[in-house]
Amino acid sequence: MTDCLFCRMVTGEIPADVVHETDRTLAFRDINPQASTHVLVVPKAHHPTVVALAQADPDLLGAVVRAAGEVAVQEGLATEDGVEPGYRMVANTGPAAGQTVHHVHLHVLGGRDLGWPPG
Template sequence: MDCLFCRMVAGDVPATVVHETDRTLAFRDINPQAPTHVLVIPKAHHPTVATLASDDPDLLGAVIRAARQVAVQEGLATEDGVEPGYRLVTNTGPAAGQTVHHVHLHLLGGRDLGWPPG
């Protein structure tokens, strides 16, 4: 298999895992863009968020729920609210900067992220 994230799911490539369910995996980004930068992925391979939404919308929901759980675990959100806050980013396609073609959410926080991004 040529997909980096599928190899991480299989345990063939090391990752600093911060959260795992039967359907999702969350690990620290190796090139963090914020004090907290975690990638949240489905364990099943889907190249983009668009294909995942079409193929398995329940799994897309599981990925978002996992991201929320990581945000709470990392102190970026509370169980009953969103303070202090975090950003979820997904890039779809090369023009958007997607370099690994396995859908993944970037969970960013730990500082004021400002707007507009990029």
């Protein structure tokens, strides 16, 4: 999709601060971070939402989640077992939830206490 911001980042047309990449995923720092660490993890293939991705390619959804976990470890938000000290993985779906780019992406947030409920 030529008008999709994240597709253009995947192709290198738009620069990104890439922190992790696999053959199927790309992870880069958010330009408007909401925590000390705020990384977006996207599939390289365009899918508008998590549900659309799960329906079209469940293996790719698994790859995105695995990449998010690897980013958390790499960024010091989790140990190899994926737990301590902790992080949040968020997928916004639709405008009412704050999704502004309609290419599925997971936010990996951490480096500060993340209260509950969010918002």
